[in-house]
Structure formats: structure tokens, C-alpha cells
Amino acid sequence: xxxxxxxxxxxxxxxxxxxxxxxxxxxxxxxxxxxxxxxxxxxxxxxxxxxxxxxxxxxxxxxxxxxxxxxxxxxxxxxxxxxxxxxxxxxxxxxxxxxxxxxxxxxxxxxxxxxxxxxxxxxxxxxxxxxxxxxxxxxxxxxxxxxxxxxxxxxxxxxxxxxxxxxxxxxxxxxxxxxxxxxxxxxxxxxxxxxxxxxxxxxxxxxxxxxxxxxxxxxxxxxxxxxxxxxxxxxxxxxxxxxxxxxxxxxxxxxxxxxxxxxxxxxxxxxxxxxxxxxxxxxxxxxxxxxxxxxxxxxxxxxxxxxxx
Amino acid sequence: xxxxxxxxxxxxxxxxxxxxxxxxxxxxxxxxxxxxxxxxxxxxxxxxxxxxxxxxxxxxxxxxxxxxxxxxxxxxxxxxxxxxxxxxxxxxxxxxxxxxxxxxxxxxxxxxxxxxxxxxxxxxxxxxxxxxxxxxxxxxxxxxxxxxxxxxxxxxxxxxxxxxxxxxxxxxxxxxxxxxxxxxxxxxxxxxxxxxxxxxxxxxxxxxxxxxxxxxxxxxxxxxxxxxxxxxxxxxxxxxxxxxxxxxxxxxxxxxxxxxxxxxxxxxxxxxxxxxxxxxxxxxxxxxxxxxxxxxxxxxxxxxxxxxx
Numbered sequence: 153x154x155x156x157x158x159x160x161x162x163x164x165x166x167x168x169x170x171x172x173x174x175x176x177x178x179x180x181x182x183x184x185x186x187x188x189x190x191x192x193x194x195x196x197x198x199x200x201x202x203x204x205x206x207x208x209x210x211x212x213x214x215x216x217x218x219x220x221x222x223x224x225x226x227x228x229x230x231x232x233x234x235x236x237x238x239x240x241x242x243x244x245x246x247x248x249x250x251x252x253x254x255x256x257x258x259x260x261x262x263x264x265x266x267x268x269x270x271x272x273x274x275x276x277x278x279x280x281x282x283x284x285x286x287x288x289x290x291x292x293x294x295x296x297x298x299x300x301x302x303x304x305x306x307x308x309x310x311x312x313x314x315x316x317x318x319x320x321x322x323x324x325x326x327x328x329x330x331x332x333x334x335x336x337x338x339x340x341x342x343x344x345x346x347x348x349x350x351x352x353x354x355x356x357x358x359x360x361x362x363x364x365x366x367x368x369x370x371x372x373x374x375x376x377x378x379x380x381x382x383x384x385x386x387x388x389x390x391x392x393x394x395x396x397x398x399x400x401x402x403x404x405x406x407x408x409x410x411x412x413x414x415x416x417x418x419x420x421x422x423x424x425x426x427x428x429x430x431x432x433x434x435x436x437x438x439x440x441x442x443x444x445x446x447x448x449x450x451x452x453x454x455x456x457x458x459x460x461x
Numbered sequence: 462x463x464x465x466x467x468x469x470x471x472x473x474x475x476x477x478x479x480x481x482x483x484x485x486x487x488x489x490x491x492x493x494x495x496x497x498x499x500x501x502x503x504x505x506x507x508x509x510x511x512x513x514x515x516x517x518x519x520x521x522x523x524x525x526x527x528x529x530x531x532x533x534x535x536x537x538x539x540x541x542x543x544x545x546x547x548x549x550x551x552x553x554x555x556x557x558x559x560x561x562x563x564x565x566x567x568x569x570x571x572x573x574x575x576x577x578x579x580x581x582x583x584x585x586x587x588x589x590x591x592x593x594x595x596x597x598x599x600x601x602x603x604x605x606x607x608x609x610x611x612x613x614x615x616x617x618x619x620x621x622x623x624x625x626x627x628x629x630x631x632x633x634x635x636x637x638x639x640x641x642x643x644x645x646x647x648x649x650x651x652x653x654x655x656x657x658x659x660x661x662x663x664x665x666x667x668x669x670x671x672x673x674x675x676x677x678x679x680x681x682x683x684x685x686x687x688x689x690x691x692x693x694x695x696x697x698x699x700x701x702x703x704x705x706x707x708x709x710x711x712x713x714x715x716x717x718x719x720x721x722x723x724x725x726x727x728x729x730x731x732x733x734x735x736x737x738x739x740x741x742x743x744x745x746x747x748x749x750x751x752x753x754x755x756x757x758x759x760x761x762x763x764x765x766x767x768x769x770x
Contacts, residue, residue: 246592246617253616254570257563266731267576273723275715275732277471282739283555306615307562308555406584414582422575423584430591 154179155442156186158197158204159217167196167217170431174439194442199405203229213237213445215438218429219244219296221455222349222376236455237441243430245299248374251426252300252344255372255398256309259342260286264396264420283308289340290314291356292347292375293326294461296427300346312339316352337364342372349376350460359384368395374426377402382413389418400426463488464751465495467506467513468526476505476526479740483748503751508714512538522546522754524747527738528553528605530764531658531685545764546750552739554608557683560735561609561653564681564707565618568651569595573705573729592617598649599623600665601656601684602635603770605736609655621648625661646673651681658685659769668693677704683735686711691722698727709735 155171155178157164164182171178181192183204192208198217205214206229215237216224224230258264262278269276288304290297293313301311301324313326314336327336337343343365347353357373357380371394373380382403388394396418402411405424413419441451455461464480464487466473473491480487490501492513501517507526514523515538524546525533533539567573571587578585597613599606602622610620610633622635623645636645646652652674656662666682666689680703682689691712697703705727711720714733722728750760764770 243591249616250566250570250592253562254566254572257559257566258572261559261563261734263563263567263731266734267729269732270723270730273718277732277734280734280737282552282741283559303616307558307612409582414579420576421579422572423578423586425570425575425586425589428589432591 153193153210153446154181154188154191155194155196156181156183156192156208158183158195158200160199160201162198167431167435170435171439173432174435178439178442194445196438197224199223200227202227205230212448213441213451215239215441215451216455217434219427220349220376221461222378224455225457225460232457235445235451236457237451237453238455238461239429239434239437240295240453241429241433241437243433244427245296247430248296248346248427249300249303251374251400251422252346252372253304253307255344255374255420256286256288256304256342258398258420259370259396284310286310286341287312287339288342288344289336291336291343291345292353293319293322294346294348297346298322300344312336333361334364337361338366340365340369342370344372345375345379347375347379348461349378352460354378355381357381357385359387362388362393365393368392370395371397371399373397374400377405385419386412386416389416394418396420398422400424462502462519462755463490463497463500464503464505465490465492465501465517467492467504467509469508469510471507476740476744479744480748482741483744487748487751503754505747506533508532509536511536514539521757522750522760524548524750524760525764526743528736529658529685530770531687533764534766534769541766544754544760545766546760546762547764547770548738548743548746549604549762550738550742550746552742553736554605556739557605557655557736558609558612560683560709560731561655561681562613562616564653564683564729565595565597565613565651567707567729568679568705593619595619595650596621596648597651597653598645600645600652600654601662602628602631603655603657606655607631609653621645642670643673646670647675649674649678651679653681654684654688656684656688657770658687661769663687664690666690666694668696671697671702674702677701679704680706680708682706683709686714694728695721695725698725703727705729707731709733 168180189207193210193212195214211234213235219238221238224236265278287310290301290313293315301313304311312324315328318328345357398420400422401424437452444451477489498516502519503522505524520543522544528547530547533545574587596619599610599622602624610622613620621633624637627637707729709731710733746761753760
């Protein structure tokens with residue numbers, strides 16, 4: 153029996169080292185050099201090629217390399233009777249909090265303006281509104297969203313959240329469902345999307361959504377590219393409805409060379425690095441899930457295929 | 462009696478509004494249109510022209526517009542028998558914490574690299590070390606330094622401080638004096654200078670200091686330009702001792718157009734905006750100090766001219 157790692161276009165030697173640090177005898181196969189598909193009982197994967205998951209007749213469990221699983225849910229070759237897990241780890245939450253804090257501060261403290269001024273050799277103080285007037289709205293208030301929201305709040309920002317269903321009490325205001333989306337948006341100067349990608353949330357970052365934000369709002373999308381209607385972002389930036397955007401995720405990744413986002417003065421692009429799973433901190437739960445799968449026990453952080461995450 | 466506002470090349474209407482909100486009858490004079498120098502009993506100033514403070518025969522108190530006072534201590538025309546105050550307010554500390562957090566995150570999460578890649582249309586993930594391996598060292602661990610340090614710590618960074626004299630206990634490690642500077646520096650991947658400018662701290666950011674940091678350390682100077690030996694920074698960037706710097710303060714401000722910092726690929730320049738005194742939150746203590754000066758009472762946040770801050 154073995155565990156196969158499938159991660160196109162990425163050197164996974166850090167993952168191999170982290171997994172072997174947990175369990176030195178672990179038999180690890182690295183796609184595309186999989187010697188013996190029959191022995192593969194657990195797969196750890198990201199953006200796996202279509203059809204590949206059908207090639208393991210004795211598969212008993214699948215884990216995403218990260219928190220996102222839409223590469224598995226959208227893969228028609230992913231066997232529906234095999235349990236799926238995702239990685240939920242503190243480093244992932246922390247990594248996302250760093251990214252969102254970075255995006256909020258770069259926008260709030262006008263770093264892009266200062267960079268442009270530096271290129272021109274221009275010394276000019278940009279007026280910054282008082283911190284208390286900046287309200288950050290987090291769409292997607294699950295494990296990660298809540299962590300990010302509380303980190304921003306602890307730092308001094310005003311933050312509120314939006315999620316699909318009402319959940320346990322939170323010290324921050326959390327709007328829920330379609331009914332309260334408008335209330336959420338109209339109080340949001342900086343909109344941060346951390347939603348899971350589901351049929352309900354796909355294309356949720358559209359012109360109708362943007363129009364409900366205050367004028368000159370800022371967008372940070374660190375969830376999935378398919379949340380965003382790209383043409384609507386360009387329109388909202390052109391009209392001034394949005395003043396800028398920080399995008400970490402795209403419909404096509406890597407973002408194609410000819411894409412208009414690359415050269416847009418109001419868009420900052422990062423290559424899907426917001427929430428980086430740390431192999432060392434994720435290896436424990438992956439090895440644990442590997443053994444759970446072999447024993448036929450429920451996986452930790454199991455994905456509900458109906459809910460979509 | 463009146464209070465005079467002296468702030469060359471800045472529109473101070475926000476300050477006037479904030480002071481009048483505190484006390485509508487306040488008689489405010491705005492330099493350079495001071496109608497009656499004899500009536501000026503309190504001055505609020507920043508980078509005042511040499512000699513100007515001698516023109517107010519009935520002066521009873523002086524306040525800086527911000528936390529820094531070297532523009533007053535270095536001004537030979539500043540009357541030595543008049544009490545000096547500086548502004549110590551939560552917004553100032555918060556503003557500095559935002560700036561330092563921004564600088565630390567931009568460096569740590571490689572935003573400058575991603576911006577360069579975006580210009581080239583290049584999609585490439587930069588490896589980021591684990592957060593726990595990044596140690597931030599704050600030079601100048603007073604009111605502001607301690608606040609910044611604790612904000613960074615709360616967020617997840619490892620932080621330690623350095624200050625001149627031992628003070629009350631702190632939950633973080635605080636090195637003190639010349640003797641412990643080496644210990645402080647060798648543990649510092651990101652060096653943040655928040656020192657007051659005194660004869661002891663002038664030029665403290667020099668090659669000898671940089672050489673005691675780990676290789677490829679990063680510098681953030683948000684204190685005063687005279688802390689930095691500019692040629693030494695250029696040498697340390699060239700040798701790779703430092704990998705980059707974020708500078709908010711300069712020996713000459715505005716930074717002259719021909720200065721080599723402007724075009725340096727490893728230097729990010731901001732125009733002295735790190736810690737922005739908020740007029741609304743500072744006005745209370747300034748009006749209070751104005752009345753204290755008139756009554757001959759000790760000023761709040763009084764500057765010790767011997768100590769230098």
C-alpha cells in the first residue's frame with residue numbers, strides 16, 4: 153500500500169520530507185512516476201489531470217493539498233464513493249490572515265500610490281482616512297474567515313462577516329444568507345472574499361454585488377477565481393465603483409499571458425499564494441487520515457460533497 | 462493671547478478644525494500670517510524656520526505636532542526656558558503599528574517580487590520561510606515601540622526590543638544599552654528603527670550595526686533620517702548584508718530629486734507618513750497643554766531636553 157502525491161508543476165520534495173518526518177516507512181509515490189497504481193490506497197492531490205483518479209483501483213481516501221476542494225468536486229473522474237478530506241491547519245489560517253492584512257494595509261496606507269510616486273521621484277503625502285472609518289467585510293465566515301476577521305479586529309480594523317447559514321455566536325457581526333447580503337455590502341469599504349466555491353457562490357463577485365458597496369470600495373479575492381465575473385470587475389474599476397483589487401486566484405491558473413488583468417493599473421496580482429499550506433504542519437493530519445482511510449474510519453476534516461466544502 | 466500653528470508646506474485646516482472643536486473660542490494664528498506675535502503664548506510647530514521661535518516675546522509653552530521633537534531640540538532659536546511637549550496619542554502608536562506591520566508583511570510575503578513579476582506577466586510562487594523563523598527587532602522600545610512590538614506579537618511574529626535603559630518588565634525580551642546591542646542584532650531578521658534622535662542614536666544605522674545582523678536582513682526606518690548613514694545602507698545593500706529597506710524618513714525632507722535612494726530597486730520610499738498624528742485625537746492634549754502653559758503648570762508629555770525626548 154502507498155500514498156500518491158499529485159501536484160502538477162510543483163516540486164513536492166518538501167511534502168515528501170514532511171510526510172516522512174511523520175512516518176519514515178511511508179511508501180510515497182510521486183506522480184507522474186507512479187510505479188504501481190494498484191498499491192495506491194490514498195491520494196494527496198491538487199489540480200490533478202482529468203481522469204487520473206480513475207487509475208487507482210484500490211483507492212480508499214483522497215485529500216486535497218489545501219483547504220480548497222473544488223479541483224476534486226469538479227473532477228468527474230473523482231470516485232464518488234471515496235471519502236474526501238481537506239487540510240485545515242493553523243498555518244493555513246495564519247497565512248491567509250497575513251495576506252488579507254497585507255492587502256488591507258497596502259490599500260489603506262496607499263502603498264501603491266507611494267510606489268508610483270517613487271518611480272516619478274515625487275514626494276507627496278496621501279491623505280488617509282481615520283482607521284475607524286474603514287470597515288472590512290469578510291465573505292465566507294468559516295474556519296479561515298473567522299480567524300482572519302478576528303486578527304484584523306485585534307489589530308484595530310472594524311470587521312464584519314457574511315456567511316450562508318447562521319452559526320454559533322461571534323463577537324463580530326455576522327450577516328447571513330441572501331437576505332442580509334445587501335446590509336453586509338453597504339457597510340463594506342474593503343470586501344474580502346474567502347468563500348468556498350459552490351454553485352451558490354460561483355460568480356458572486358459581480359456588478360450587482362459591487363453596486364451595493366460604497367463608492368470606491370476595494371476588493372480582495374483570495375478564494376477562487378470562479379467567484380469573480382472578470383468583465384464585471386473591469387467595468388466596476390472603470391466606473392469608479394471599485395477603486396482597486398488584489399487578486400490571488402483566477403479562472404485560469406497560471407493567469408494567461410494575454411489576460412487584461414496583468415497590465416491593469418488598479419489590479420494587483422499574486423500567483424495563488426495567499427494561503428499556503430505548510431507541509432510540516434499539515435503532514436500530521438494527512439498521515440492520520442491515511443491510516444483512518446486504511447482502517448475504514450471517518451476522515452478528519454471530511455468534505456461534504458453536497459455542501460461543497 | 463493666542464496659539465500659533467507653524468507647519469511649513471502643509472495645509473493645517475484639519476488641525477484648526479480639530480482644535481476649535483475642542484474649544485471654539487481658541488484664538489489661532491497661522492504662520493506665516495501671524496498678525497500679532499506679542500499675543501502668541503503657545504506654539505504648535507513642525508520643522509519651523511530657524512529663528513522664528515525668537516519672535517514671540519510672551520511664549521509660555523511649545524508643542525511638537527507629533528512625537529518627534531528634534532526639530533525643536535536642534536533649533537538654536539528655541540528658547541531653553543520654555544517647556545516643550547510632544548504628542549503621545551493612541552492614534553500615533555496605531556499609525557506606526559500599521560506602517561511597521563505593512564513593511565514587515567510586504568517584505569515577508571514578497572510583495573515587491575510579485576509586483577515585478579506582474580510587470581513582466583510572470584506567474585511564479587516565491588518560497589516564504591515559516592513565520593516562526595522571522596524575528597523582528599524593534600530599536601527604540603518606548604511608548605510607540607512597545608505598542609508596535611505587541612501588535613506584531615499578537616499577530617504571530619516573534620519580536621524583541623532594544624532600548625537605552627532597563628525599564629519595567631515586559632512580556633517580550635528587551636535588550637538594553639550598548640552591551641546588549643550585539644545580542645539584539647544577531648537575532649534580528651527584520652530591524653525596525655523607532656528610536657528618538659539623540660546624540661547617542663544619530664548614525665546608529667551604520668555598517669557596523671548592519672554587519673551584526675544575520676545575512677540578508679531587512680531594514681525599516683520610521684524614526685529619523687539622521688539615524689541612518691546613507692552610504693552605509695547603499696554598501697550593505699550592494700554586499701547583500703541587507704536585502705532591502707523601507708524608509709520613511711530622510712536627512713533632507715523632501716528627499717532631493719537627485720538622491721540615489723529614489724531609483725534603488727531594493728529601497729522603498731514613503732514620504733514621512735508612517736506615524737501620522739491625527740488632529741482629532743491629539744487636539745485634546747494640545748488644548749489641555751495650552752491651558753497648563755498659561756497657568757504655569759507642568760505640561761503633559763513634557764520633553765526632557767537632557768534626555769532628548
